[in-house]
Amino acid sequence: MDKAVAHIWPALLDGLTTTMTISLAALLFGAPPALLLATAGRGGRWIRALAGIYLSFWRGTPILVQLLIIFYILPFFGLELDPVVAATLALALNTAAFQSEIYRAGLQAVPRGEIEAATMLGLSSRMIFLHIEAPQAFRTMLPALVGEIQALVKNSSLVSVIAVTDLTRRAQQLAASTFRPLEVYASALVLYVVIGLLLAGVGLLIERHLSYRSEGQ
Amino acid sequence: MSGFMTDAPLYLAGLVTTITVSGSGIAIAILFGLALALALRSRLRSLSLLVRAYVEFARGAPLALVLFLLYYGGPQFGLLLSPYVAGIVSLGLYGGGPFAEIFRAGLNAVPKGEREAAEMLGLTQGQCFLYVELPQALRLTLPPSVGQAIALLKESAVLSVITLGELTKVAGAISSITFAIVTPYLTIALLYWALVEILSRFGRILERRFAVKGF
Numbered sequence: 001m002d003k004a005v006a007h008i009w010p011a012l013l014d015g016l017t018t019t020m021t022i023s024l025a026a027l028l029f030g031a032p033p034a035l036l037l038a039t040a041g042r043g044g045r046w047i048r049a050l051a052g053i054y055l056s057f058w059r060g061t062p063i064l065v066q067l068l069i070i071f072y073i074l075p076f077f078g079l080e081l082d083p084v085v086a087a088t089l090a091l092a093l094n095t096a097a098f099q100s101e102i103y104r105a106g107l108q109a110v111p112r113g114e115i116e117a118a119t120m121l122g123l124s125s126r127m128i129f130l131h132i133e134a135p136q137a138f139r140t141m142l143p144a145l146v147g148e149i150q151a152l153v154k155n156s157s158l159v160s161v162i163a164v165t166d167l168t169r170r171a172q173q174l175a176a177s178t179f180r181p182l183e184v185y186a187s188a189l190v191l192y193v194v195i196g197l198l199l200a201g202v203g204l205l206i207e208r209h210l211s212y213r214s215e216g217q
Numbered sequence: 218m219s220g221f222m223t224d225a226p227l228y229l230a231g232l233v234t235t236i237t238v239s240g241s242g243i244a245i246a247i248l249f250g251l252a253l254a255l256a257l258r259s260r261l262r263s264l265s266l267l268v269r270a271y272v273e274f275a276r277g278a279p280l281a282l283v284l285f286l287l288y289y290g291g292p293q294f295g296l297l298l299s300p301y302v303a304g305i306v307s308l309g310l311y312g313g314g315p316f317a318e319i320f321r322a323g324l325n326a327v328p329k330g331e332r333e334a335a336e337m338l339g340l341t342q343g344q345c346f347l348y349v350e351l352p353q354a355l356r357l358t359l360p361p362s363v364g365q366a367i368a369l370l371k372e373s374a375v376l377s378v379i380t381l382g383e384l385t386k387v388a389g390a391i392s393s394i395t396f397a398i399v400t401p402y403l404t405i406a407l408l409y410w411a412l413v414e415i416l417s418r419f420g421r422i423l424e425r426r427f428a429v430k431g432f
Contacts, residue, residue: 057410060409060413061406061410061413062371062372062373062375062385063371064375065405065409066406068385068388068389069402072392072398073398073399073402150276150277154278154279157281158375161378168279168281168285172285175289175290181285182290182294185282185286186286188282189278189283192277192279192282193274193277194277196276196277197273197277
């Protein structure tokens, strides 16, 4: 590797920080609406219909198009958002749709008898959710959740299109300035893959930890 | 309004490009994925390990970077591709990994006894694979395959970045000429939505068609 290529790493790692920040922010901001959507099935007809349309739209259209719509439409309502904010918002609204499916399936997998038993024992519905439903649902949905986080990191590469200097954008800039697109893009690709593998590893560790605890009880 | 009707041919052209590019990309991804799945099941340990590494690698790679690597990095080793070909090949390489996982799981789900019975009946290994294992595996893998095809169709929007004139590129071009921004992007969003809906309905029809009674 010659000098021109050796100095790309600081810039790529800087881009990676932005990529991870945006992905993490989108994951966290997407979680509360996802939980609401996951429980929308218990609501009335109108709530269910609205949730259905929301899910269908965000799952049925490309993320790039969603991102461009958010980025271009908000100024019409007088919201001049920073590209980073618009990018995070679009990714959060998108992952909310995908996370809600995961939460719904996870909550459904908790046996009804447990909830009935907890009700019999006089637990409030809040306590039932926090101490009975949520911990068990979390364990069943962990693999799917890790998959969604990996997808989120990958999808965040699209924010480069609206000039957010994430890892992909940094790679584009470096490819243009060093005239070595092959090395630069390959390096960025490796960084994405390493992050994906690290996430999978952390997921497995948590999974093992949780299953160990449940056996010990 | 510059008139939706005057822009209609542009949207139509973009729609056709999106369908042909993602259709070809999906076809390559399926064939490539099937080959990878066979390699994953191979008794040659080095081959299956190599392919396992590729599948894991492909899982973490964003399509945009696969595309850039091929389209902008390719010329560095003499590989000059048109946006059209680069788009199709990237979709194929990118989609091959997930399809390999789907087909591997499907082939593993076919009971071992079926292969033993086929061998007893005098079928060669190739015949057993083609007539016994593959049809059952394909039926089992239909729902996840349709899901993966839909994912690739949606991801094809990324190809607009290398100036391929598919739907997303068309919306960008129209908005830069007419300065209308909301209409073009909402229009293509609806078109993608319709394509996805058609594909998933088609998948459900296929599922019903190939469903085996009693299962």
